[in-house]
Amino acid sequence: MKIHLGVLGPHTTTEEQYRLGVEVGQEIAKAGAILFCGGLDGMMRAAAEGAKSAGGQTVGILPGTDKTTANEFIDIGIPTDLGAYRNALLVRSCDAVIAVHGAYGTLSEIAFALRLKVPVVGLHTWTVSREGHPDPGIHVAESAKQAVQLALQLARTP
Known part of the structure; x- marks a missing residue:
């Protein structure tokens, strides 16, 4: 079964943050993993766009009742x-997650991941003390490529 990597991040992004999300999505697809995200705009859209541009598969865990909102x-x-409670379901669906920048929703996803023992890679995101x-549970990366490589390594570690 393919590895499921989640991308967590803000609903609204700057152009620079969006480009970084696209890079993360591309790296996930190149690695042969499936990208999971919240399925809407901002970082979710950026990562999904990147994955699709590199021939990858994407899954959106949506907050509402209509799949066409993806x-x-x-x-x-x-x-x-x-609604926002889908964050736990998103994290639980993943073998590892990558938090890219982020607001409070991202912080809640990081907390769920740490609580559920889903590995977390942070890329210009929250630090938790x-x-x-x-907290040693957030593994810091400095680039999209490094973040995905680290997430894959952590996902494969029993």
């Missing part, structure tokens, strides 16, 4: 009718 780069839209010490 962006045009989503192959499989899964309506959940869970516990009792004044950085």
